Amino acid sequence: MKIRLKLTLLFAALFAALLLAFSLVVYFSAADQREEEYFNRLRQLAITKTRLLVEAKIDPAVLQLIYKSSLNTLPQEEVAVFDTAFHILYHDANEIDRVKETNGMIDSIKTLKEIHFYVDDLQAIGFVYTFAGKTYAITAAARDDDGLKKLNTLRLVLVISFCSAILFTLLAGMLFARKALAPVSRMVDRAENISASHLDLRLGTGNGKDEIAELAITFNRMLDRLEGSFDAQKQFVSNISHELRTPLAALIAELEIADLKARTAEEYKEVIRQTLQDARRLARLSSDLLDLAKASYDQSGINFKELRLDEVLLDARKEILKANPGYRVEILFAKELEESDLSTIYGNEYLLKVAFINLIENACKFSLNHTCSISIGFDARTPLLRFSDQGIGIPPEDLAHIFTPFYRGENKRHAPGNGIGLSLTTRIIRLHGGTISVNSEVGKGTTFSIHIPSSIL
Ligand code: ADP
Numbered sequence: 001m002k003i004r005l006k007l008t009l010l011f012a013a014l015f016a017a018l019l020l021a022f023s024l025v026v027y028f029s030a031a032d033q034r035e036e037e038y039f040n041r042l043r044q045l046a047i048t049k050t051r052l053l054v055e056a057k058i059d060p061a062v063l064q065l066i067y068k069s070s071l072n073t074l075p076q077e078e079v080a081v082f083d084t085a086f087h088i089l090y091h092d093a094n095e096i097d098r099v100k101e102t103n104g105m106i107d108s109i110k111t112l113k114e115i116h117f118y119v120d121d122l123q124a125i126g127f128v129y130t131f132a133g134k135t136y137a138i139t140a141a142a143r144d145d146d147g148l149k150k151l152n153t154l155r156l157v158l159v160i161s162f163c164s165a166i167l168f169t170l171l172a173g174m175l176f177a178r179k180a181l182a183p184v185s186r187m188v189d190r191a192e193n194i195s196a197s198h199l200d201l202r203l204g205t206g207n208g209k210d211e212i213a214e215l216a217i218t219f220n221r222m223l224d225r226l227e228g229s230f231d232a233q234k235q236f237v238s239n240i241s242h243e244l245r246t247p248l249a250a251l252i253a254e255l256e257i258a259d260l261k262a263r264t265a266e267e268y269k270e271v272i273r274q275t276l277q278d279a280r281r282l283a284r285l286s287s288d289l290l291d292l293a294k295a296s297y298d299q300s301g302i303n304f305k306e307l308r309l310d311e312v313l314l315d316a317r318k319e320i321l322k323a324n325p326g327y328r329v330e331i332l333f334a335k336e337l338e339e340s341d342l343s344t345i346y347g348n349e350y351l352l353k354v355a356f357i358n359l360i361e362n363a364c365k366f367s368l369n370h371t372c373s374i375s376i377g378f379d380a381r382t383p384l385l386r387f388s389d390q391g392i393g394i395p396p397e398d399l400a401h402i403f404t405p406f407y408r409g410e411n412k413r414h415a416p417g418n419g420i421g422l423s424l425t426t427r428i429i430r431l432h433g434g435t436i437s438v439n440s441e442v443g444k445g446t447t448f449s450i451h452i453p454s455s456i457l
Pocket of ligand 1: 408
């Protein structure tokens with residue numbers, strides 16, 4: 001059920017309940033009042049006749065004549081006067097006798113002093129009247145045609161006004177709910193047009209203050225983030241295809257040239273060496289991309305456990321030296337490291353090793369002595385690692401961009417690479433709640449500093 005309909009029905013039901021309660025109170029209090037007034041009227045009428053009978057001593061036959069010829073008699077009017085021994089002293093028209101007085105009735109009138117009752121549609125009253133030491137039991141009955149007619153009219157008016165008020169409330173509620181929810185409908189229409197190819201569209205934020213505007217603003221912010229990551233992905237994919245195409249094109253060209261004519265064994269060897277180098281670069285690129293995807297998009301699937309930074313670092317050095325026997329990696333451990341457990345962090349061993357390998361490799365490949373010096377210590381009880389080299393350094397204009405995926409600095413001609421290493425390293429360090437910063441001077445060397453929070457604190 002739509003909220004608009006739900007709101008309207010809820011509003012109408014609430015109003016109907018209130019109106020019904022109000023109508024019932026009005027109707028029943030009017031009915032009570034009519035009944036009360038009619039009993040009073042009957043009593044007055046009976047007292048007048050009794051007075052004429054017992055005080056003015058008017059003959060019952062004359063009284064009956066007055067009753068019959070009176071224009072003011074009530075419908076089915078019937079007054080009877082008894083003494084306490086149940087002797088009838090007077091009765092209005094003998095032919096109308098619907099109240100069948102009994103000894104028991106007279107007794108209960110005597111005991112209760114006044115009783116009210118109904119004989120079919122006749123309203124009847126019985127009460128005692130005392131005059132000159134004598135007690136009389138009087139009954140009076142009549143039908144309140146006028147009062148009942150008025151009550152029926154009131155009922156009809158109440159029913160008609162109740163139905164029309166509910167109808168009006170339903171219509172007004174519909175209009176009101178439609179007006180109140182119009183911004184939501186507009187949001188739905190607009191949101192339907194937002195798709196992957198139209199991610200630049202935004203929802204209208206109306207007055208910018210109410211809850212619906214808040215929802216639209218939040219939704220727009222989400223779209224901003226989505227658009228950003230969507231653009232980044234698009235950029236990423238186009239960069240990847242470009243990066244893959246270049247070595248592949250080189251590989252194909254080398255093989256085609258070699259195939260143009262017969263070559264000497266030495267020449268074939270050279271081609272194989274070249275193409276093997278390109279193939280290795282491609283393999284490295286694809287494994288770097290896989291790691292980048294792991295660190296960027298599938299964080300939930302990454303296993304974290306407690307591990308020691310110094311051990312991961314030693315592993316990374318071992319791997320590098322195995323692949324590049326010409327490199328030198330020096331590690332300087334701070335003294336506190338042996339005494340404390342602060343170098344224990346909560347992290348993923350594989351990813352951290354990838355990050356460290358990237359930094360060590362960069363330091364070695366961008367320096368003539370192919371040496372990376374690492375120091376591991378603490379900065380205000382937070383583990384701090386420094387990867388330094390005395391290499392060619394990074395020009396200041398490149399410093400702001402080296403962490404961007406696929407960016408290679410102006411010094412790239414000194415060493416091969418694909419521009420993914422540092423962006424991957426940054427994501428891995430951030431994934432571990434850490435920070436990375438760089439300090440470099442052209443011709444003197446570069447230092448990357450990494451803070452990773454310890455799991456002990
Ligand atoms: P790659 O090393 O494959 O080019 P990276 O993302 O690892 O890609 O590094 C990006 C760029 O940062 C490098 O191309 C290089 O210009 C610069 N760079 C990174 N580390 C160093 C370093 N230790 N010395 C000099 N330049 C560096």
